[in-house]
Amino acid sequence: MVHNDHLFKANIVQLILMKETDEALKALSQHYGIGVPHLRVGMPKRSAKKVGCYVSETKTIHVMNWEKIEDPFVILHEFYHHLRTQNRKHRGTEKHANRFAEEFIEAFQTFDKHYFNVSCKYKNSNDNMCSKP
Numbered sequence: 001m002v003h004n005d006h007l008f009k010a011n012i013v014q015l016i017l018m019k020e021t022d023e024a025l026k027a028l029s030q031h032y033g034i035g036v037p038h039l040r041v042g043m044p045k046r047s048a049k050k051v052g053c054y055v056s057e058t059k060t061i062h063v064m065n066w067e068k069i070e071d072p073f074v075i076l077h078e079f080y081h082h083l084r085t086q087n088r089k090h091r092g093t094e095k096h097a098n099r100f101a102e103e104f105i106e107a108f109q110t111f112d113k114h115y116f117n118v119s120c121k122y123k124n125s126n127d128n129m130c131s132k133p
């Protein structure tokens with residue numbers, strides 16, 4: 001049986017893979033009832049070597065290059081930080097952010113086996129994802 005929440009998550013991942021990342025962030029923000037984060041290619045200086053990061057002061061998700069715009073793991077991981085820094089208090093952890101992203105990707109995988117290795121593909125980049133809060 002297809003669960004609505006499952007379908008929502010699968011759709012978000014598909015949007016990101018289709019480079020409709022702005023749309024995905026809008027849908028996510030609406031779903032969680034929060035403001036839409038900004039999305040920028042290029043890292044802030046202090047995180048220059050990272051794949052992605054979220055800057056709560058500017059509510060901006062930074063990704064290192066255009067390729068990462070369509071990387072569901074990076075986008076969803078950073079969106080989790082956006083979700084958890086509402087009211088400026090960071091309550092999320094890296095582990096939770098990874099889990100959050102994985103849940104979406106897993107939902108997507110149940111709909112489309114073709115993208116089976118989407119989540120594994122980015123495992124190696126986890127370590128230099130974003131700075132600790």
Ligand SMILES: [Zn+2]
Nearest residue numbers: 094097129130
């Ligand atoms: Zn993170």
